Amino acid sequence: MTDCFACENTNCLIKKNLKNPKIEKYIVEKHNIKCKKAQQFIMEGAPAHGLFFVRKGQVKVVKTGIYGREQIVRFAHDGEIIGHRGFGAGKNYPIGALAIKETFLCNFTNEVMVKMLRDVPELTFDMMLFYSEELNRSETKVRKFAQMTVREKVIDSFLYINRKFGQSEDGFFNIQLPRKDFADFAGTTEEQVIRIISSLKKESLLKSKGKKIGIANISLLKKEISEHNYFLDS
DNA sequence: GCATTAATTGGTC
DNA sequence: GACCAATTAATGC
Numbered sequence: 001m002t003d004c005f006a007c008e009n010t011n012c013l014i015k016k017n018l019k020n021p022k023i024e025k026y027i028v029e030k031h032n033i034k035c036k037k038a039q040q041f042i043m044e045g046a047p048a049h050g051l052f053f054v055r056k057g058q059v060k061v062v063k064t065g066i067y068g069r070e071q072i073v074r075f076a077h078d079g080e081i082i083g084h085r086g087f088g089a090g091k092n093y094p095i096g097a098l099a100i101k102e103t104f105l106c107n108f109t110n111e112v113m114v115k116m117l118r119d120v121p122e123l124t125f126d127m128m129l130f131y132s133e134e135l136n137r138s139e140t141k142v143r144k145f146a147q148m149t150v151r152e153k154v155i156d157s158f159l160y161i162n163r164k165f166g167q168s169e170d171g172f173f174n175i176q177l178p179r180k181d182f183a184d185f186a187g188t189t190e191e192q193v194i195r196i197i198s199s200l201k202k203e204s205l206l207k208s209k210g211k212k213i214g215i216a217n218i219s220l221l222k223k224e225i226s227e228h229n230y231f232l233d234s
Numbered sequence: 235g236c237a238t239t240a241a242t243t244g245g246t247c
Numbered sequence: 248g249a250c251c252a253a254t255t256a257a258t259g260c
Contacts, residue, residue, distance in 0.1 A: 150248070178240065189249060194242060210257070211240085241256065247249090 002032050002055065002106070009079030012053055013130065014106075017123045026116040031107040035099035044096035048086030050109040054078055057103025058165075058175055062096045062184070072185040074137075075100075075164060075175075081130065087113065100175065144228060145187050152225050153186040154196045158206070159222065160185075162215055171207060172214035 004027045009015055017023055032055075035041050041052070044064060054076050061073040061082060073095055076082055086093035087110065108116070117124045144156060165175040183193045197213070200206035200221075207216045215221060 179242095180240085190240090191242085191250085192248070198242085235260105237259085239256105239258075241254100243254075244252090246251080 002104075004030075004106075007055065009053075009055065011079035013081070013123060013126045014053065015079070016126060017120060020120055020122060023116065023120050023123065026108070026112055026119070029108070029112045031109075033105040033107055035103045035105060037099060037101050040096060040098040041105065042083055042086075042093050042095065042097035044094070045092050048083065048088070048091045048093050048110065050107050051084060051087055051113050052082040052097070053106040053108075054080050054082065055104040055106050057105075058100040059097055059103055060100055060181065062098070063094065064096075070184050071187065072181060075161070075185075077165065084127075084131070084134070100177070140229070148225070148228055150186070150188045150192050151196055152228065153188060154182065154193055155200075155221055156225050156228070157182055157186040158213070158215060159218075159225070162218070167214050170212075170214075171216070172209070172212040176211055177213075178211065 004014055004018060007015055014023070014027060018027075033041060033052075035057070044062070056078055059076045059080075059082060061076065063071050063073050065071050082097050082105075083093060083095075085095065117127065144153065148156065161173055161175060161177070165173055168174050179193045179197070180190045183190045186193065197206060197208055201208060205215070205217045205221050207214045
């Protein structure tokens with residue numbers, strides 16, 4: 001059992017509320033799960049068995065669309081919540097989730113979550129803010145899908161990845177994703193992503209080496225989608 | 235090295 | 248702009 005007090009994820013909602021002593025009897029009930037790379041820990045449509053927090057690692061949240069086409073809903077890393085929409089008694093998860101690389105998760109069952117939320121209003125309030133943000137993100141994503149060109153959506157995806165995971169010294173993203181995943185996230189095909197990557201490289205806006213991708217000129221990239229309110233996040 | 239998987243390119247609808 | 252096919256590069260064993 002990993003200790004929440006020793007955890008470094010200051011953005012975690014549980015961690016934020018540790019100062020309330022009432023929370024202690026619930027966090028001892030959490031489960032720790034280790035996922036290997038590519039391992040799925042939430043099956044789409046399966047009965048919900050609680051809420052997950054990423055303790056350390058990288059996760060993608062997917063949803064199967066019509067004709068079996070996969071859509072990546074979002075990515076998550078340290079401190080973030082997964083499975084919050086299957087939360088509530090007798091529900092099923094509307095999404096699937098799998099580890100992108102080795103990932104350590106914390107899991108609270110529904111029962112424990114319900115008790116904890118009723119007992120710790122500060123946590124409930126933080127959760128409410130989280131749901132509100134999620135809804136906002138979801139709405140702007142719908143708008144982007146409707147209004148952006150494919151090129152803009154792909155650029156937007158790169159900027160999202162950059163915001164979320166950042167780049168290391170060598171100028172490449174701190175996450176490795178196949179082209180297919182960028183496509184599933186941007187709502188297009190692998191071939192389009194590949195073509196857009198190569199033209200962005202020619203324009204010196206992007207760099208790539210094998211699977212590694214990085215941003216070469218962020219201000220110009222942002223400029224390309226500035227009309228679509230990049231700032232509102234997604 | 236061989237086998238499998240991912241990236242790339244070209245072409246069709 | 249999606250889908251399909253063929254080629255090439257990368258990666259696992």
